[in-house]
Amino acid sequence: MSPVRRKFATPSQTKSAVIAWLLEKDQPAVRYRTLTELLHRPASDPDVRAARNNIPVRGWAAEILARRDPAGWWARGKSLYTPKYLSTNWNLLALSDLGATRVIPEVRASCELWMDRSPLKGGGVGGFSTGKGHHCYTGNMARALIRFGYGDDPRVRKALDWLVQTAHPKGGWTCWSFGDRPSPGRTLDSWEGLSAFAAYPRSKWTSAMTDCVERAAEFYLDRELHRQGKRYAPWYRFHWPAHYYYDLLVGLDVLTALGYGDDPRLGFALAYLRKKQRPDGRWNLDAVHPDIGGAPARWYAAHPSARPSPLAFEAVGKPSKMITLTALRVLDRVDRAKSSRGG
Numbered sequence: 001m002s003p004v005r006r007k008f009a010t011p012s013q014t015k016s017a018v019i020a021w022l023l024e025k026d027q028p029a030v031r032y033r034t035l036t037e038l039l040h041r042p043a044s045d046p047d048v049r050a051a052r053n054n055i056p057v058r059g060w061a062a063e064i065l066a067r068r069d070p071a072g073w074w075a076r077g078k079s080l081y082t083p084k085y086l087s088t089n090w091n092l093l094a095l096s097d098l099g100a101t102r103v104i105p106e107v108r109a110s111c112e113l114w115m116d117r118s119p120l121k122g123g124g125v126g127g128f129s130t131g132k133g134h135h136c137y138t139g140n141m142a143r144a145l146i147r148f149g150y151g152d153d154p155r156v157r158k159a160l161d162w163l164v165q166t167a168h169p170k171g172g173w174t175c176w177s178f179g180d181r182p183s184p185g186r187t188l189d190s191w192e193g194l195s196a197f198a199a200y201p202r203s204k205w206t207s208a209m210t211d212c213v214e215r216a217a218e219f220y221l222d223r224e225l226h227r228q229g230k231r232y233a234p235w236y237r238f239h240w241p242a243h244y245y246y247d248l249l250v251g252l253d254v255l256t257a258l259g260y261g262d263d264p265r266l267g268f269a270l271a272y273l274r275k276k277q278r279p280d281g282r283w284n285l286d287a288v289h290p291d292i293g294g295a296p297a298r299w300y301a302a303h304p305s306a307r308p309s310p311l312a313f314e315a316v317g318k319p320s321k322m323i324t325l326t327a328l329r330v331l332d333r334v335d336r337a338k339s340s341r342g343g
Helices: 013-021 028-037 047-055 058-064 088-097 103-117 135-150 154-165 192-198 209-220 249-255 265-275 292-304 321-340
Strands: none
Touching: 013 028, 013 088, 013 321, 028 047, 028 058, 028 321, 058 088, 058 249, 088 103, 088 135, 103 135, 135 154, 154 192, 154 209, 192 209, 192 249, 209 249, 209 265, 249 265, 249 321
């Protein structure tokens, strides 16, 4: 009797199966972003229009909207920021990841509430009650609002200008400072400002924005997206929603969106991304926040009542549509960047 030959899927077959999985109609947000970001279908495509129209109807975005208070809040209280990660700020950040826009009346109303209660000194948005900006909060808010369709709103433009004015002179930001002075330090954790410019159309950048982004990108690339101080385990675990946390996939997504897909200094992070790919072509969700170590973990252990509540949509240790979508988007940008340069 001749031995049975096992049939293995080719890389092309594996990728096709993964794309088919991402296109399943149970999560129209993932389907919409797959159609537009991986398959590069235009907004006029009937499947794209249908998927986008279904974002508030079913799936994770619909679940978020179902928890919304009619007044525009989530976990209604004195603050849109607390409790972490169940309040308005965090749910709106997740909705922006899911392709929701201000065309959805509930999203538009909540965005206006968010902006009204987050004034930035000088007329922008992304500040706390005192009007002082915060690099993580302001950057996150600006990115989300641009995705929601507020990129031409002068309040958002002023937030972007503030990020430029308060960046570290050598590039980058730190979330450990408030106010209108240049950042006294810079950390890989403070990626949110850079992500706001990744979402903002390049055609609208000022020369000051271009200089700021180039310096900040160089800060990340020079450290290969991970070399700063002692090894910090959460940076090597993939999360969604990212909230204000950093990991290697977050860094890759931002840097490739800014056009650095062919920079050789992404090599370590890209090799790590490929290493984490499952044999079936997908990627797992490694953890949900709060996922911390060191002093913060010890502090929460001593103050358990202050520990945030996770905002989770997928199971840890299982294939994740959002992580897989992001990973494939990164690799697609890398391939396209190399092709455009003849690499």
